[in-house]
Amino acid sequence: MQKIIKPCGLHCIKVKHLGVSLGQQIILEDINLHIHCGSLNAVIGRNGAGKSTLIRAILGEMEHTGTIEFKDRENGKIQKLKIGYVPQALNIEKQTPVSVYDMIAAYHSNAPVFLRKSRKISEKIQECLKIFEADYLLDQQVCNLSGGELQRVLLSMAILDSPNLLLLDEPVSGIDQNGMELFYQTIYRLKENYDLAVILISHDLEYVRRYADQVILLDKTVLRQGSVKEVFQSQEFAEVFQAERSKIKK
Amino acid sequence: MKMFSWLQYDFMKYAFLAVLIITPLFGLMGTMIVNRKMAFFSDALGHSALTGIAVGVVFGVKNTNLSMVIFAVVFALLLNQISSRVAASTDTVISVFSSFSIALGLAILSKGGNFSRYSSILVGDILSITPQEILYLALIFLITLVFWLFGFNKLLAVSLNRTLAKSRHISAAWMENLFAVLTALIVMVSIKWVGILIINALLILPAASARNISETMREYHFFSILFSVFSGVLGLVVSYHVNVAAGPAIVILASVIYFVTYVWGRKHNL
Numbered sequence: 001m002q003k004i005i006k007p008c009g010l011h012c013i014k015v016k017h018l019g020v021s022l023g024q025q026i027i028l029e030d031i032n033l034h035i036h037c038g039s040l041n042a043v044i045g046r047n048g049a050g051k052s053t054l055i056r057a058i059l060g061e062m063e064h065t066g067t068i069e070f071k072d073r074e075n076g077k078i079q080k081l082k083i084g085y086v087p088q089a090l091n092i093e094k095q096t097p098v099s100v101y102d103m104i105a106a107y108h109s110n111a112p113v114f115l116r117k118s119r120k121i122s123e124k125i126q127e128c129l130k131i132f133e134a135d136y137l138l139d140q141q142v143c144n145l146s147g148g149e150l151q152r153v154l155l156s157m158a159i160l161d162s163p164n165l166l167l168l169d170e171p172v173s174g175i176d177q178n179g180m181e182l183f184y185q186t187i188y189r190l191k192e193n194y195d196l197a198v199i200l201i202s203h204d205l206e207y208v209r210r211y212a213d214q215v216i217l218l219d220k221t222v223l224r225q226g227s228v229k230e231v232f233q234s235q236e237f238a239e240v241f242q243a244e245r246s247k248i249k250k
Numbered sequence: 251m252k253m254f255s256w257l258q259y260d261f262m263k264y265a266f267l268a269v270l271i272i273t274p275l276f277g278l279m280g281t282m283i284v285n286r287k288m289a290f291f292s293d294a295l296g297h298s299a300l301t302g303i304a305v306g307v308v309f310g311v312k313n314t315n316l317s318m319v320i321f322a323v324v325f326a327l328l329l330n331q332i333s334s335r336v337a338a339s340t341d342t343v344i345s346v347f348s349s350f351s352i353a354l355g356l357a358i359l360s361k362g363g364n365f366s367r368y369s370s371i372l373v374g375d376i377l378s379i380t381p382q383e384i385l386y387l388a389l390i391f392l393i394t395l396v397f398w399l400f401g402f403n404k405l406l407a408v409s410l411n412r413t414l415a416k417s418r419h420i421s422a423a424w425m426e427n428l429f430a431v432l433t434a435l436i437v438m439v440s441i442k443w444v445g446i447l448i449i450n451a452l453l454i455l456p457a458a459s460a461r462n463i464s465e466t467m468r469e470y471h472f473f474s475i476l477f478s479v480f481s482g483v484l485g486l487v488v489s490y491h492v493n494v495a496a497g498p499a500i501v502i503l504a505s506v507i508y509f510v511t512y513v514w515g516r517k518h519n520l
Contacts, residue, residue, distance in 0.1 A: 061416040085417035090410050096285065097464035098406070106406040107418050112399055113406065114281075114471040141465050167417070 011037040011071070013081065013165055013197060018066035020050070020057050027053050029221050031066070035214075037164065040191050040198045042212035044205065046240055049219045051201045055167050058199075059085060070164060081165060084158030084196075088169040090150070096143045101125060103142050104157045128156040132186060148179040155186065159194070166190070168200045180204070184211045205232075205241070256490045264384060265376045265496065269482040271387045272440050273452075275394055277478030279436055280457030281470055282402075282429065286409050290341050291329065291430075293450040294348035295437045298325045300355030300446065302438070303368060308358060319438045325351065326434040330427055374445025376486070376496045383443075390439050397432055405429055406467070448501050455504035456481070462508070462515035477507050 015033040019026070028050045035041055043051050057064040070081035092098065102113045104125045111118045122138070129135040132152040137145065145153065158166055168187065175183065184207050191198045202208050208215060208228065215231040217224040223236040231237055256262045283292050299318050302325075306317025329347060333340040359368050405425050407415040412422045441449055460473035485500030492499070 056413060056416075059413060059417050061413050083417055085414055087411050087414050090414075092410060095461060097461055097466055097470040098410070099466040102406070102467040103410060106403040106410070107414065107420075110400070110403060112402050113467045114398070114402055115468070117468065139466070 011164060011195070011197075014067075014069045014071060015058070016067050016069070018054075018057060018064050018068070020053055020062055020064045026220065028057065028064075031218075031222055033216065033222070033225070035165070035197045035199065037195055037197045038191055039213040040187065040200065040211060041214045041216060042200050042202045042208040043216045043218055044202055044208060045218035045223075051218055052169065054218065055085070055169065055199070055201060058165075058167060059083060082161060082163040084161065084163035084166045086151075086154045086158045086166070086168040090142065090154075092143045094143050096141070098142050099139050100129075100137050100142055100145075100153055101139060104128075104153075104160065107157060108160055125156075125160070128160045129153065131159070132156050147175040148182070151175065151179070151183060152186075155190075159190070159196075162194075162196075164196055166196050166198045168198065170200060170202045170204065180207065187211070256487065261377045262486075262490065264379050264381065265486060266483070267384050268376055268379045268387060268443060269486050269496075269500075270479070271384065271391050272443070273456075273478040273482030274475045275387075275391045275436060276440075276452045277456045277460075277475035278394060278398060278471065279433060280453045280455075280478070281460070281474050282405060282409075283433065283453055284457040284461060285406075286429075288433075289450065289454050290344050291326075292433055292437060292453050294329065294344050294351075295322055295326055295434050296441060296446050296449045297348055297352045298322050298355075299371065299438060299441045300359065300368070301325075301351040302355075303371070304355040304358035315438075315442075318441075319435065322434040322438045323431050326430040327427060330430045334423075371442060372446050373495060374441065374443050374448070374497050376443040379443050386439055390435055394432060394436065397428070401425065401428065443497075445497050448497050451501045451504065452478070452482075452497075455501065455508050459504070459508040459511040462511035463518075473511075477504065477511075481507060 013033075013035040015031055015035075018028065018031040018033075020028040031054065033041075043054065045051055053062060056062045058068060068081065101117060101122060105111065105113050105118070105121050108125075109118070109121050111121055126135050126138055129138060129152075132155055134149065134152040134156060137149055137153060142150070142153070158168075170183075187198060187200065188211050190196070200212075202212075209232065212228055214225065215228050216222055217231050217234070217237055217240065219240060223240070224231050224234045257266065283289060298321060302318030302321030303314045305321050306314035309317070311317045325347075329344060332347070333343045336343055356365070359365050404415070404420045407418065407420050408422045408425045415422055437449060437453075444452060456478035457470075457474045459477050460470050464470040464473055481500050481503035485503045486496050488494075488503070489496040489499035
């Protein structure tokens with residue numbers, strides 16, 4: 001885990017002409033994004049606009065056209081981009097004998113988790129869990145965690161490796177209003193204190209309004225991007241969220 | 251030492267050795283098969299053994315073991331591919347292919363009323379194992395151990411969330427295919443000794459029992475292997491004294507362990 005450092009604002013991630021198609025069907029086309037470290041970028045759009053596909057394309061899970069570059073703004077040197085990802089949910093059933101240690105070690109180390117528990121890795125994980133006040137969960141079964149606890153564990157796991165970019169799917173189930181507020185505050189704290197950029201898929205425009213630095217309105221391609229004010233007052237936004245608009249104004 | 255009198259026979263010695271290799275192997279593999287909900291997949295693989303033999307017979311292959319192993323590996327990879335592409339649910343896809351393959355195998359092998367020649371593979375006979383065949387088992391055990399040491403973390407990562415695994419540069423397709431091939435190899439190498447009808451029980455029961463009472467991966471593996479070896483050795487001894495087939499005796503013991511752990515786990519809220 002990296003030490004707490006102020007974002008330098010000198011790194012940026014450039015997505016150029018990104019496109020994804022499945023057979024004949026075009027899911028995303030000509031996506032251009034410019035993301036600075038230390039910024040929280042919210043991706044919004046109607047259902048089926050390709051929000052999750054965008055994340056999977058950036059991760060390389062789906063084949064895509066176009067390029068994703070990670071640049072030092074000062075000398076233009078291209079570096080390797082490290083991405084931390086927080087999924088919406090895990091594929092885990094009740095009674096699965098996987099502890100929080102097992103899960104995080106499985107993703108982040110080569111020490112076989114079915115053998116002895118490694119003290120070194122254990123301490124490293126513990127340190128990250130502490131950031132989100134989740135260190136007491138280390139030996140609990142993952143399937144028994146509450147929605148909020150799981151979210152904190154997944155966040156700890158995502159930043160364990162000091163990523164430059166954090167990709168998040170906003171949690172939709174198992175988290176109450178309080179938990180949501182806490183979730184957004186945590187993300188906000190992360191991007192303020194660590195040298196990383198955040199791309200967050202969000203379904204809740206109210207939280208986006210309060211916390212996001214940049215908003216990306218997506219529907220197959222980027223309809224509009226800019227500050228919250230710019231996007232929320234745009235024609236495109238009105239068209240996409242016609243039904244929901246009245247709610248926001250209140 | 252009357253208790254160990256059964257060890258004076260060579261066939262019992264060999265069977266004992268084979269059990270000591272097969273059971274920890276099955277205990278190990280079972281953990282992941284149960285976790286990934288692949289019980290039906292491994293069952294279908296077992297059934298495909300018949301088809302593999304039949305294919306060998308049709309093509310005039312002398313060593314039907316070879317055609318059996320090759321067919322099972324191809325079958326496993328095919329099932330993996332198809333279930334990841336077809337929209338229908340995985341168990342439907344597996345069921346379709348498994349039924350087709352077993353029907354094909356039975357049809358070919360029963361041509362001319364000769365099926366009884368092959369019926370031994372249904373029940374299996376661990377007492378007829380030879381030293382060379384034990385060597386094969388040991389080899390596959392070694393391969394599995396190496397895979398487990400280097401691949402288990404990645405396999406677990408993939409089974410929890412594929413996209414998350416991808417973000418850690420772990421290839422889901424590779425791990426899944428490797429695991430499927432390994433399962434196919436293990437099932438095929440041991441099917442003659444265990445039998446098609448009960449091989450899946452040996453794969454699933456110890457891990458399922460361990461799951462009843464485990465909270466971490468370490469406990470899960472420890473108990474799964476322990477239950478597997480325990481029911482294997484005890485089953486063999488019991489089968490000698492009571493004069494029943496070894497395979498069923500082992501499975502009955504493993505089932506009893508399952509019920510006991512289920513009740514125990516319930517009581518202790520695990």
